[in-house]
Amino acid sequence: MAESRREIVVAKNLGFKYSGAKKTAIQGIDLSxxxxxxxxxxxxxxxxxxxLCRCLNGLIPNFYQGEWTGQLHVDGLDITTQPTSELSRKIGYVFQNPENQLFALTVEKDVAFGPENLGYSRDEIRKRVNEAMKITGTLALKELAPYELSGGQQQRVALAGVLAMKPSIIVLDEPTSFLDPHTAEDVMGAADDLRRELGLTIVVVEHRLDLVARYAERIIVMDGGRIVADGNLEEVLDEQFDTLEGLGVGVPRVSLLWSMLRRDGLLKGKVPTHVEDAASALSGMMTH
Ligand SMILES: Nc1ncnc2c1ncn2[C@@H]1O[C@H](COP(=O)(O)OP(=O)(O)OP(=O)(O)O)[C@@H](O)[C@H]1O
Ligand SMILES: [Mg+2]
Structure with missing residues (x-):
């Protein structure tokens, strides 16, 4: 697998300090x-x-002023020299606060905004908008104004706008903060379907690991502007559980329970990352 791996993000000693800030926001980030x-x-x-997400989509350093160090390439583009218009074709970004992202008169126009700016034909735009709205379950909202939507609906519309651009990487900054657990799962599931069907790369910022554990293979943990853990989600949860808990990372409840019982010698084996894993591990133990 190693030789066929193509890198879409390469960061070398990446750091950024917002102008006027006392501390660096991120520092020494090495990432592939x-x-x-x-x-x-x-x-x-x-x-x-x-x-870090703002670096990935070029808002840093193109929009936010400050001191940049190191290098960052996304899909072959040097972030520091590309105009944001070029970056927005390849890098989809769903903001932490979706209302910052929606500004057209109707939901449908909002979703069409990106592809229209890329100069696609009317048919192509209609096709992309329809597909993106179908996937995100927002077709029924298309005539509404963005301000008429709930936070969760806004998040789904923002995601639709990003999908309509058909980017090669999507960065979702706490995309589920306004969503109920069921809808949050749906959005994560939709992102994962896209990854598998279209070969997209997905980066999700999330505090509640429960919601993402089923889909994410890899976890990157930051603290104080640095990456402090990076690896396979199951392995990091299994081997660095106490570190994660110490940082206040919202570890999956089933992992927490398992690790407590393991500490007390009542259970053995790897800490599961989601309920289905735990169920099959437990039923394996019970039938042996
Ligand atoms: N626009 C800005 N100007 C100056 N400093 C900023 C700006 N945005 C963020 N910072 C600072 O950079 C540091 C990192 O903030 P950042 O928003 O990246 O954290 P975060 O991990 O996304 O936090 P949260 O989980 O609360 O969203 C903080 O010290 C913050 O105060
Ligand atoms: Mg944030």
Whole structure:
């Protein structure tokens, strides 16, 4: 697998300090993300997750002023020299606050905005808008104005707008903060379907690991602007559970329960990352 891995994100010693800020927001970030990975990015509030996402889509340094260090390439583009218009074709970004992202008169126009700006034909635009709205379950909202939507609906419309661009990587910054658990699962599931069907790369910032554990193979944990853990989700949960808990990362409840029982010697084996895993491990133990 290693030799066929194509990198879509390569960061070398990446750092950024917002102008006027006392501390660097992110520092010493070395990161390589392969095409088609589903990555969970987490860590305590203020640790630099959104700032790293802003680097990935070029808002830093094109929009936010400050001191940049190191290098960052996304899908072959040097982030520091590409105009944001070029970057927006390839890198889809769903903001932490979706109302910052929606500005057209209707939902449908909003979703069409990106492809229209890329100069596609009317047919192509209609096709992309329809597909994106179908996947995100927003077709019924198309005549509404963005301000008439709930937070969760806004998040889904923002995701539709990003999907209509058919980017090669999608960065979702806490995309489920306004969603009920069921809808949040649906959005994560839709993102995962896209990854498998279209070979998209997905980076999701999320505090609640429960929601993403089923889909993400890899977890990146930040603290104080740095990456403090990076690896296979199951392995990191199994081997660095105490570190994650210490940082206040919202570890899956089933992993927490398992690790407590394991500490007390009542259970053995790897910490499961979601309920189905735990169920099959337990039923395996019971039938032996
Ligand atoms: N526009 C800005 N100007 C100056 N400093 C900023 C700006 N945005 C973020 N920061 C600072 O950068 C650091 C990292 O913030 P960032 O928003 O990246 O954290 P985060 O991990 O996304 O937090 P949260 O989980 O609360 O969203 C913080 O110290 C924050 O105060
Ligand atoms: Mg943030």
């Amino acid at each position: 993300i392969g095409v088609g990975e589903f990555i969970l990015l987490t860590g305590p509030s203020g640790c630099g997750k959104t700032s």
